Amino acid sequence: MELEAWRGRGDDLHPGVSAALLHLVGAGDQPVVVVSRPADGLPVEVPRIRWANAAAADLLGVAADHLVDLAVSRVLRGAGAASVLLHERSTRFAVQALTSAGSARSTEVVAWPVPLGTALSRPTHLRSAGAAPLGERPGSERTALEGEDYWVLQIALPSDERTSATLRAAEERFATLAQSSPVPTIVSDVGARLSHVNDAFAELLGVPADTLHGTGWLAHVPEEERAAVVQAVADVLDGHRTALDTRLCRADGQLRWVQLRLAPSRTPGYGAGFIATVEDVTERLARESRLAYQAQHDLLTGLPNRLALLEHLSALSAQQERPTRAGHGSGPGIGVLVVDLDDFKTVNDGLGPEAGDEVLVEVARRLSRTVRGADLVARPGGDEFVLVCHDLVDADAVAATARRVLDAVLAPVDVNGLRLRLGASVGVVLLPEPPGPPEELLRDAAIAVAEAKAAGGGRWQVLDDAVRRTARRTLRLIADLREAVARGALDVAYQPVVQPGRPAEVVGVEALVRWRHPEFGPVDPQTFVGLAERSNLVAALDAHVLTVALRDLARWRAGVAAGDLPHAPRWVAVNVSATTLSAPGFAEGVRRRVADAGLQLADVCLEVTETALATDLLACRTVLEGLRADGITVAVDDFGTGFSSLAYLKDLPVDHLKVDRSFVRDLHSSGDGPRGGPARAVAAAVVSLARTLGLGVVAEGVETLEQDAVLVELGCDYLQGYLYSRPVPADALVEVLRAGGTLQPQPAAPAPVSPVGSASVGPAPVSSAPRPATVPAPRQVPA
Amino acid sequence: MRATEPVTGLSPAPGPAATSSVDDSAVAVLGRLSAALDDLPAQRPVAARVIAETDDVRSDARSLGHTLGFDPALTAKVLRLANSAYFGLSGRVGAPSFAITVVGFATVRSLAVAAMAGLEDTPAVLESFWERSLLTAVAAGEIAARLGVKAPDAFSLGMLSRLGQALLVRCDPEHYPALLAAAGDREELLEAENRRYGVTHTRVSAEALAAWSFPEDLAHALSQVDRAGWAVPLAVAVRVGLELSERIVDPAHTPRPVEHLTSGHVREAELDALRLPVQRTAADMVRLLTS
Structure with a gap:
């Protein structure tokens, strides 16, 4: 192929082009020599150098002129052999380059045969590449080619070797x-x-x-x-x-x-x-998968943790969003069940955390057994478990699953040799379409659990629209209540406490908090006080009521002093929750507010529930005894509904017992006689107990003349109830005081005694309904 | 490292002993052979271009694939070979340019040379020609790493080592088949070739490679394969390939100790271990290339 390039191109080559090519080779870095030998094939003739460029001269250390006519093997040992220079094609072979200094260097040579008849210049013409007159016409020397075979030898550069x-x-x-x-x-x-x-x-x-x-x-x-x-x-x-x-x-x-x-x-x-x-x-x-496992699992029970649960729910949501079930009306019936153990704290506190852990592990095992393959049981934390179940296609399926879960928890657990019976509340949410964020699902399920717990526990509750609405409203109320407390926008109503008589003298008032919501109107005190407790607003609420009540009492006293009012209450009673009572700085707060209003501690009665006292007896005693020493009075509210034992009642730092309205109501409803049956005996016992302990007695919830008569007969010191007055706004009470501060019993009265009272007081029969023990009564407390 | 002696063309003068016995018809054969080396590239111009491009540093698989595409038969061979178990990608090679990538330029070049030499239609007298050639190629490729040479080079040289036989059949159709038939084994054949032509078929193969612009060192290595004495490692790899292929194919073959062939670099046990895998791989290739 190389031969092609050489052949037939030179015949009509312009002399300028040959000169240029010659110049290129002459000046190039690559050492090149042209050799020839007689063509008639006499083997004795050795190839001789006919031309060498400057690079070749440099390499060999001999001037180009002096190289001409030398046998090539004199300077390139190995290049003279007949076998290495072929006519047919180029060859490549190794040689020893011998320099004038006597050294030999191994290198390679590529030999290109010059085809016969090629119009190259006669090489002898080119004695010195550097100095030769390049423009000289070569054609005239053509005959010199005849009888000789030519090769161009390219010698590999030392730099190539390097x-x-x-x-x-x-x-x-x-x-x-x-x-x-x-x-x-x-x-x-x-x-x-x-x-x-x-x-x-x-x-x-x-x-x-x-x-x-x-x-x-x-x-x-x-x-x-x-x-x-x-x-x-x-x-x-x-x-x-x-x-x-x-x-x-x-x-x-x-x-x-x-x-x-x-x-x-x-x-x-x-x-x-x-x-x-x-x-x-x-x-x-292995390490990563261990870490990944730990990141996704609860280490105690080995169940998926909250993170894994959320991921699982996200994946389910994503699946459901894809329209794979086109034409299928209902969703795939995926339900989230939140299982909350009732009274787990009791186990943990009573038997120690190890026992608690054992219970959790056992419950986890049982719950895992209640579900099917694709279902998930997770423990997001605490005593809460979450199940994600499939195929909850209808209410029956939901009920069956929830029942199974409850049964699994209800079976007795043996811990530390004790046989415990646990209960659980289950909240169920069905995955809506389109599915919302997993966090929202869990929050909804938590609402359902709270409903189930509020309904007494040991049951399950599906979060339907009604429950969801209530929950949403609750969230709204809490936010609004927080704002109302901050703004001091809550009202205080007063219910008179009277000394029996005709007319009955108003000796004290109980301050009760009321809230009129700007949109929903009056809110049931049971409701919003409950909310305040859930959202840590009780202390602020109590502080607000105490401040307002003291201000009002001070104003009435001032009215009496100024001759505007003929009568003022001897004390104002405020309710104190256990939280408030045990909060640091409570006693100082009370003292400061009383002093700010210009009143004495003796003008204040703190009403504390029996339950609150029982919660932290020692702390309460310290706080209350300090205040009592300076004249404050303390009443035990809702007496008889708690579980305080009579044994320590005598140690309580209290001045009054308030007989719970449930005893008073039964006095009224008893059919055993005109003046009550067993209920009367109970009431009598309470009054007598108080007497024995040297305490005063206040009866709450007096509604009928009949009850009034029995209580007076039993020797109650003071009475409070609708028979005399509903809780009324401050200005309505002022009217009562202005009228002399006495009240006539009015049994059938649908409205409060005061002509203006009804307008601003809370919704209907708050105080007439028996209060469940677990829901605190409306009350206010200093903070 | 390159030996000082170049590939010397087909002049029947490697040694004084051989020269005398070459008769006139043999000289004519060599002349025809020389002419054939000149003519064949013109008959398969695509293959000739492929060979030239494989040696060009500017070539890549894409450009080579483009050229190869003009010779569908050759393309099909490259594709089939790329999908053979030998290259480990069985069945995954679809595009010609990717096939070139997989088998490597050296192998593509060998296939082009084989195509140019007309090996697609092997003369009937060359019994199990492809089987022997591919056994040699695979075995030489497998042993290459042990000898410090590039497996693709060993593979492609092994594949082409018997190329000269096909050329000899072509240029001496009367006598060479008889020579083949008379030879008891490979050794005898080489001797007979040397006697008649002054060169062996391996040497003819080397000349063909040199004439067709195969890289010089490969042609050079091939010329050393059947020459006595020291040889470059690449030639040794081909020797081992030839030895193993003859052991497998020819029951009459007298095993030559592989330690001698390789100056002690490879042991008999290693060759034995290669035998089965080489046989399996080569059979796969024979099926792919001759079907």
């Missing part, structure tokens, strides 16, 4: 590096066939390196991984850097997880191969 030596050294360095690298490394030179693996790779697989050459290494890729590995190899050969996680099978059968990182490598003349590192990530993966 370059290739450098490359070889670099290659060797790389090979050494790869071989001794602790990172398993493999090198392919073609396709998936390996030409090289390092010791670390052989060690990783536990076999000798040479068994891994070629496609041998693929035998260590497990069948199920092979497609991916081969694909990765295909990708890298196609020029893309690739990485994949896969497994390799060691000689001993052990599977190792490895990360394969493949980089393409291309060798000119060979095509594409790759270099890959094979990192054993088995240990790292």
